[in-house]
Amino acid sequence: MDFDQADALNQAIRLLSLRHRARAAALLDPLGLHPGQEALLLALARTGPRTQTQLSEALGCEPPSITVMTRKLEAAGHIRREPAPADKRASIVELTDSGKALADQVKRLWCALAEETVTGLPAETVAELPGILRTLTGNVDTRRPRNPHGAGPES
Structure with missing residues (x-):
């Protein structure tokens, strides 16, 4: 890939990330939430009770970030924390x-944001996006070992 193509791709990803986060923040603000807190709420809604480590x-957050989020959400009455029976x-x-x-x-807000984000794209493209984005995320996941040449994951 040449520099111009790499620059265009990296700039597009950066701008999408910044604008999506800003739009999410604007939508979450009337609910009294900050970006990241919605992901915690949705994770608990999907899976039920979890430890802070889970x-x-x-x-994909550091434990201190989860601690701060849970304290704020607990103070607002949206979650409760109790000692784990085994630990x-x-x-x-x-x-x-x-x-x-x-x-x-x-x-409901997340559905509206997703629809807003993909407006104008064909349904087939929208259906493929989650897989494409998971691949991109995996490609830059710093928690994953890389091969010695830094060109991708180890085989």
Whole structure:
């Protein structure tokens, strides 16, 4: 790939990321949420109670970020944290009734944001996007070992 093509691709990904996050923040603000908190709520809505460590792994966030998010969401009454029965050092996080209602609002907002984001694209392209984006994410995942030449994942 030559520089012009690489630059165009990297700039497009950067701008999409920045604008999508800003748009999400604007939509989440009336709900009293900050970007990232919606992902935590949706993860709990999908899977049920989880430890903070499990949430950290599922969301690709550092544990201190999860701790800050859970404290804020707990203070707002959307989640509750309790010591894990098997390990009193770990906390189990679960949605409250308020959190379940908020997660339902976030789901509707997320659908609207996704539709807004893909407006004008053919249905076939939209259907392929999640797989393409997962591949791109995997290609730049810093948690994954790379081969010695830095050209991609190890075989």
